[in-house]
Amino acid sequence: MTPLKNDRFLRALLKQPVDVTPVWMMRQAGRYLPEYRASRAKAGDFMGLCTNPELACEVTLQPLERYPLDAAILFSDILTIPDAMGLGLYFETGEGPKFKKVIQSTQDIEQLKAVNPEKDLPYVIDAVRLIRRELNGSVPLIGFSGSPWTLATYMIEGGSSRDFHKTKQMLYNQPEALHQLLSVLADSVVAYLNAQIQAGAQAVQIFDSWGGALSHAAYQEFSLGYMDKIVKGLIKENEGRSVPVILFTKGGGQWIESMAETGAHALGLDWTTDLNQARQRVGHKVALQGNMDPAVLYATPEKIQQEVKRILESYGSGTGHVFNLGHGITPEVDPANAGAFIDAVHTFSAIYHS
């Protein structure tokens, strides 16, 4: 493998010194970029883009051609695992993800088998290999998966949900059934992330998009418990380097102490959490990733710089911070504003690392 030219991102996750704060953006390969929209049109639809390793590689690299980002993230969907389990993922325009088959009973759950990534999701693993080769050591590649709880909500609701009616009904009335589902999902996520690591992913992130919909107690039992199991099951080192793990529970700012107990190297934070307070609470254990409100990218470059400065100051001096948005970049953002954001992080963070 080509040696890594820019390892700021990996170093910051391990709390090793860096020259400037590394930065990437969740959903950086996305609809706000005209070149992404062109690739998607070429693929026909979103799933066509995900299942074609060449096109997935193409869109993964697009933001890196525009901006001096410090990491690439595999372009894929969080719902590939349930799709590989036979639920039939599809996308309706403006409707978000849907499943043809929905989990409705304990029998449905008993029939599920943990995925074998090389066999069941070859298009993802091939994309990781291809992207890694094409990156040619420029920046590290992040692999990812949805969390078991987040995957389960889509499998039970059949798509996005506002209040997770059916999933929570199962949680309170048939907790054993839900645990069985989460368990097969956790095994699948371990295998999936380990396959991504073996194919070349140099760090991994677990997206727990809907953990924040749970009560404090239910979060520990039904979401964090399984992420904990995953963290402990992952390959710790590859190519002579640590493979850092980032846990991101959207809306999970109240629970970071218990998240830090899992052994994850870093926690992703959304913008509702004060970075300074978070560092005081868990900064001795983990690095922190985040946390600018993506809506700030609707503002002028001057206001974007101001907010970047505020967040850098809030974290303060020293390593252990990876700058990011607190959630994915939205389709309406002007690409020039994303550029202003990334430049501001590099420009204004140097003084915190001298």
Place this chain on the structure above:
Amino acid sequence: MTPLKNDRFLRALLKQPVDVTPVWMMRQAGRYLPEYRASRAKAGDFMGLCTNPELACEVTLQPLERYPLDAAILFSDILTIPDAMGLGLYFETGEGPKFKKVIQSTQDIEQLKAVNPEKDLPYVIDAVRLIRRELNGSVPLIGFSGSPWTLATYMIEGGSSRDFHKTKQMLYNQPEALHQLLSVLADSVVAYLNAQIQAGAQAVQIFDSWGGALSHAAYQEFSLGYMDKIVKGLIKENEGRSVPVILFTKGGGQWIESMAETGAHALGLDWTTDLNQARQRVGHKVALQGNMDPAVLYATPEKIQQEVKRILESYGSGTGHVFNLGHGITPEVDPANAGAFIDAVHTFSAIYHS
């Protein structure tokens, strides 16, 4: 005025001893009740129900006829103030609230005047008087308003929003304009809640439904700052009793220390916040209201009891807790389950007050 027969709710808000933990439910007069749906059909539509004091009184009292609730809450909408400012509130089936006129510019904001409740919202104040008379001292009546930030989001977006694109654009690019809007809204809310208190409301709650969409820093400046001003502007005592104020920011669990600084008597908590930890953080200053996930009401009565017991135990012994859901009861809930919930609170809380 008839003396109050059941004052548990008011006593718990002031941290005075009670026999059992008082309980009410946000949106207790709502679509889960067949008698509510009948009244709404009679009124024609939702706004017809809000603007008719007799019908508003009728639906306010309906849940009290079914359940031994410890408080009534005025039936109204959170968007009456912007409607009175001339924005033209209406409801499209399944679409939520909409405004005919939307705030788009500083000129739009400059034209707004603070509402005069007796003159501009007589139907609300009349409803308060009528409900208070009909309650005949059985339980206290809660008045309420939306928070300035929450009202502003609807006025700028024209309705509900997923990411508050326009409001946040104003927040970051034209903060002075947004402050001007929030300021006229705060003046209006003070006048509105004071008019409700003078008409007979014995406690008031400020619903900050969307404060949780803000960053930590923006929440302090654009939401909490104005709620603080409101709390300080409210009538403190009426009919020889304190008039307690409850602040409820959905998703605000990370910010309760600063919320408790406002001088509010109680904080509403959603289910993501651990009640025991919240009591440790701010229980010396304020009472706490909440915080069962409304989705628990989809479960069996046995599971509902189990969750009620868990939450009661989490708060522990002594006064200062008003039991509630962490958000409004949803239309799909079986009314029998709501009854099981309320009974469970009274039955299982007695041991914490002996």
